[in-house]
Structures are given as structure tokens and as C-alpha cells.
Amino acid sequence: MPEHVYQKVELTGSSSLGIQQAIENAVAKAGETIQNMRWFEVVETRGHIENGKVAHWQVTIKVGYTLPH
Amino acid sequence: MPEHVYQKVELTGSSSLGIQQAIENAVAKAGETIQNMRWFEVVETRGHIENGKVAHWQVTIKVGYTLPH
Amino acid sequence: MPEHVYQKVELTGSSSLGIQQAIENAVAKAGETIQNMRWFEVVETRGHIENGKVAHWQVTIKVGYTLPH
Amino acid sequence: MPEHVYQKVELTGSSSLGIQQAIENAVAKAGETIQNMRWFEVVETRGHIENGKVAHWQVTIKVGYTLPH
Amino acid sequence: MPEHVYQKVELTGSSSLGIQQAIENAVAKAGETIQNMRWFEVVETRGHIENGKVAHWQVTIKVGYTLPH
Amino acid sequence: MPEHVYQKVELTGSSSLGIQQAIENAVAKAGETIQNMRWFEVVETRGHIENGKVAHWQVTIKVGYTLPH
Amino acid sequence: MPEHVYQKVELTGSSSLGIQQAIENAVAKAGETIQNMRWFEVVETRGHIENGKVAHWQVTIKVGYTLPH
Amino acid sequence: MPEHVYQKVELTGSSSLGIQQAIENAVAKAGETIQNMRWFEVVETRGHIENGKVAHWQVTIKVGYTLPH
Amino acid sequence: MPEHVYQKVELTGSSSLGIQQAIENAVAKAGETIQNMRWFEVVETRGHIENGKVAHWQVTIKVGYTLPH
Amino acid sequence: MPEHVYQKVELTGSSSLGIQQAIENAVAKAGETIQNMRWFEVVETRGHIENGKVAHWQVTIKVGYTLPH
């Protein structure tokens, strides 16, 4: 872990399946344009309710990635 | 999403199964008396430990619902 | 719940399986040296990303336990 | 201000006009069922964007009111 | 502590006697309409000053209670 | 609201006219390069004082927008 | 912006007209005794309710000013 | 409560007797130089331990007072 | 106060008598195993309600103590 | 540490040299008018960037001092 610089982006993933799938959806989408993703941090967990049930889980994360030298 | 007013209530659901089930238990119980629930926000995640293992997951959420016109 | 005194320790569990397993790993490890664990509180949820996917879930918790009389 | 007890409820008002109107909408709606409202505190200010413009202002407040003796 | 659901309400008690009496006033008032109160959490401690002295202690708490099955 | 992923950017708008205009300036500027903006959240409200009067209102917001499939 | 030192004071302005007027009232009052005010930061927005309507807007700000060399 | 402006100062009172006496000491000291004190808010409660016992209670408060017209 | 290093532990004391007694119970219990305790900081104040009354006060504190040279 | 009362003021020091010099500048300036300063607490660390480099370090601190008996 030498003199690297990392950048963080904030994303909200959603999924009808659950909290972890919402996070993995956000990470997968970020990976389409970002190289060298290293970690994520959960910022907030929410969800959408329809007909009295949880319809979508929505998790906001920050994703950190290494900037190229 | 016109000039609606929403109210939030704070609930703690518990479950021996896990975090999501604790949330769904709280939403289901709230739905017995509240119409038009729209979203929830996780406030805190805790749990009860018995005999060195997680016995109950306890998740505090806020549930937002539309007030009738 | 009479005049007990509780102590809290802060732990980070990790797991490739998910959030709940990371918490249970931390509780199990703590139970090797701590008697009378009573509850936990989630402080932070993070994770390690490798090859564009979540490789490890890392959950920091506080574990509260009863101090002996 | 003698030995009163106050209760707080959390509401989100929305308005296409602006922040203050969103608050006033929430207070007016709360006043339909709550007597003796005394103060509010702003918790969060958000808004909905449509076609690149702010379409609705959404302000979450807590409203405090005196409980009857 | 099986699969219960708890609700929380936010109250401000006041008392000329002190912090604990303000909390107990709020709990007693809540008990007039709420069954099965289980715990409280202090949110904020304030007070009113008159003639250079503390005239009323005002403590805001959240009270948690079990929802009926 | 199916399996979307949203990104958030943090912006500070300024205006000599007021709080709402500062927000709208930030949203308008963001809209020059961002498609599909959906919501904003106010993070901080500040201002610049000149000659004893508020000269500019400065509002920091986060803007959330849908990432393309 | 050389080696200046700034001091901050915390003020609450009130106004029946609105949020911005409450801030401007606080800044104007501070300017009666403070030279070289440079910026303000909003700390909290509250209000007083009378007869079911917002009667006064109350905004707490911090005002920063340059200390003389 | 017309168009008043209030200022807040931050004080730490200490007392060997307890939390409330520490607050009252701070309010009494502030009253030697400040007119028209109106309210206080507790910011932090700490204490000094000597020989395994609480020797002094230290409570940091903000005191709000009306600025003269 | 030369080049000392201090450690903090987090404890929750409980008491049926009140807030200060709960803190003193926690400090007394910590003193059974910790030398050179220097200060405490209140982290959270809660309580247990039975039969509509406060049955136990529960105060979480951090206790700081000097590590031996 | 008998029954003293302490006051805190909030200051921002700046320096082109670094974080500690910015703090020391603020303390030195405060010492021109305040007797008996006892401690400081860092509130925020920021800086000004010019031509792609840090030009000034700006550190906001609270300074606590003993009020005279």
C-alpha cells in the first residue's frame, strides 16, 4: 500500500432480493466504468414498500478505487 | 408525487432468522394499522446474544406513509 | 436486570458469505474469551472488492457482556 | 411553561413552490388531527428533480405539541 | 424476547425539580395511553432559565413499547 | 423502480438571491452534463457576508441520477 | 487570505417572514457590534407554531469574522 | 417571541455534588455578566475520577440569551 | 501531564436509584481491575420501564485511565 | 480542579506552513485578550488550494479557559 491515491464515488443500488444483492448490483454497475475498485462502505439502507411489503431494498454505498499512477 | 404529506413512525422488529426478516416483521406489523406505507429507513441494527450465539436480530426502522387528503 | 455493570468491546468480523456471517464470526471469536455476552450493536458495514465483486464483508460491532459480581 | 409533557411527530411536507410552503403544508396537515402544536424542527431538506429542474421540495420536520393534562 | 415488534414515541418532559423528574413525568404521561412500555432513551437535555436560575428542566426521550400480537 | 443503480454527486450552488435559487443554480449546472437527475439532498447551507449583509447564499447538495442500463 | 484568525459566534435570528429574513436579522444584529463579518453557517432551523400556523421562523447560525491584527 | 435575536455561549460547569449542580454553577457564573438568559442545552457530560470515585462532575452547556434591541 | 498514554473502556452501569448512581456503579466496578482511572465521558442514557415507571437507569460511559510506563 | 467554570470560544486559524502552525496562530491570537486558556479541541480541518497546491491550512478549534472567580 505505497503512496496511492484513492477516489470514492457514492452509489445507490436497488434490488427486490435483499440488502446484499442491492450492494452487489451497485458494485457491478460501477465496475462497468471504474477499474481497480478496492472497497465499499455502507452509508444508508432504505427500501420501498408496496402493498404492505418490502418491494425493493435500496442501499447507498461509497466505492473506493485506486487512481492510476 | 404532488402536494402530499407523509408521516414517519419508528419501529423495532426482531427475528431469529436475520436482519431482513426483522425489517419485514416490523413492516408487516405496521401494516395492520397503517395504510399507504411508502418507504422505510434503517436507523439501527442490534441483536440479542444467548449462549455465545446471535439469538435475535433487532432492527429499528422508520416507516413513511402518505397521510390521506 | 438488577444493578449489573456491562462492558463493551469493539470487533470487526469478516466473511466471504455475507453480513450476518461476518457478525456471527465476530461473536463466535469473542465468545472464546468473554463470558456472558448479552447483545451487539452494528457500528459500520464495509467490504473488500476483488475483480469487480464483493470478496469479503466486514462488519464492525460492539459486543456487550455482563461483568461478574 | 409548567410541568407540561410534549410529544413530537415526524412529517414530510412537499410543495412545488418551495421550502417554506412544504413546511407549512406539513404543519397544516398535522393540525387537522393534533391540537396545541407548539414548534417544529427541520430534520432534512430534499427535493424531486424532473426534466432537469426542481419539481417538488420535500422537507422533513418534527412537530412538537402539548399533551392534555 | 421472541418475534416482538416495538414502537417508539418521542416525548419531552419538563419539571422544576430536575432531570430525572422530567423523565419520569414524560414516562407517566405516556403511560396514560400506552400499554407495555419497555425502555426509554434520552435524546436531549435542555432547560428554561428565569431570573438567572434554572426554572424548568426539559428532557426529550424516546419511549419504546411492545405492540400487541 | 426496478433494479436501477443511482450515482450521487456533491455540488455547491451560490446565488445572491437566496437559498432556493442557489439550489436551482446547482441543479441547472449539473444538468448540462448529467442525464436523468432524480433527486437532491441538502447537505449544508452557508453564505458570504459583505458590508454587514448576506451577499451570497451557498448551498451544498447531493444530486442523485439514474445510471444507464 | 493570509495568516488571519477568525472567530465564530452562534446566534439565533427569528422572523415572521421566513428563513432568510431570520438569518438576515441575526446578521444585522451581529453587525452592530462585530466588524469584518465574513461568512455564516446554518446550524439549525426551527419555528414557533401558533393557532396551527408557523408564527415565527427561528434559524441558528454561526457567524465568522476576522480578528484584527 | 417577536423579531428577537439570541446569542449562545458555551460553558463548562463543574461540581463535586452532581450533574445538576454543575449546570447551575455554569448558569450562575454566566449570569454575572449576561442579562436576559433564556435557556440552556446540554452538550456533553464528563467527570474527573480520583481514587476510584467520581470527584467532579463536568457538564458543558450552551446558554442562550436575548440580545438587547 | 507529560507524555502519558491513556486507554478508554466503555461500560454501562445500571441503578434503580438514578443516573449518577448508575455512573458511580460503573466506575466502582471498573476500579476493581483498573488502576489510575482519570476521567469518564457519558455516551448514552437509557432506562428500563416496568409497570409504567422507570425501574432501572442505564448509563453508558467511557472511562479513561493512564497506562503504566 | 475545584468548582471552576470554563468558557469556550470557537476560532479558525490559518497558516501557509501547516496544521499545527494554524492551531498555534489561533491560540496566540486568542491569548491577546483571554487569560487562563486551558485546552483546545479541533473541530474541523480545511485548506485553500491555489495553482493546484495547498496554499493555506485552516483549522477550526474551540479554546476553553477558566472564568475568574
Added chain:
Amino acid sequence: MPEHVYQKVELTGSSSLGIQQAIENAVAKAGETIQNMRWFEVVETRGHIENGKVAHWQVTIKVGYTLPH
């Protein structure tokens, strides 16, 4: 400071030399792609420990820059 709009990015710089160098590394790296950087705010200071010593200082900052007209 006319009607500008600023954007903020969140970066983590690391350095074996110290806190300031970690910040300057992050600012320098950001300057490779961002024009018109104006200020930074420290979000978090951490570090990596190897063989019982601080091996790398890691400072997370937000960098604000002017968006072009």
C-alpha cells in the same frame, strides 16, 4: 464569488511521511485531471501499522473546484 457552482470529489491520499504529505499527494493527483481546485476539507484520518509502527498515513479529503461557465 459570483454565481459559481462548485463540485466536490472525495479522495484518500496516503504517505509514509505524514498527514500533510498525504493530503498534498491527494491534491496533486486530483490536479492532474481537475482544473480550478479551490479548497479541501478533511473527512477522516487513518493509518496503516506495520511491525508496531505507523507505516502509512491515510487522509480522506473532499476537494472543491469551480465548474466552468
Added chain:
Amino acid sequence: MPEHVYQKVELTGSSSLGIQQAIENAVAKAGETIQNMRWFEVVETRGHIENGKVAHWQVTIKVGYTLPH
């Protein structure tokens, strides 16, 4: 980074030399009894003032270390 569990301890280091030396003092002292320290996080930065100058820098950190398998 397989299925490790980490523990955190909270320490305050002090130094007359500066912020970094205070952190390094705390890490060095912790290393006398803790194996496998991995990282630290700064929690709070304070200092002691004597004769109008900073006499000691005091930095509170959390140190994370790997628990043995």
C-alpha cells in the same frame, strides 16, 4: 484478508512535539501488549495550553489488530 476477526482499542496519546508524535506514542505503547496491530483511526484531536501556548498535543485513536486463530 480471509475470515479474520479484528478487535479495536481506544487510546489517547500525548506529546509536546505534535499531532503525529502523539499518535506514534499511543501506537508504541499499545504495541507493548498487543500483537498484530493493523491500522488506526483518529477519533479526536485536542491539546493542553499553558502560558498561552500549546504545551501538549493529545490525540485519541482507535487501534485495530488481528485476533489470533
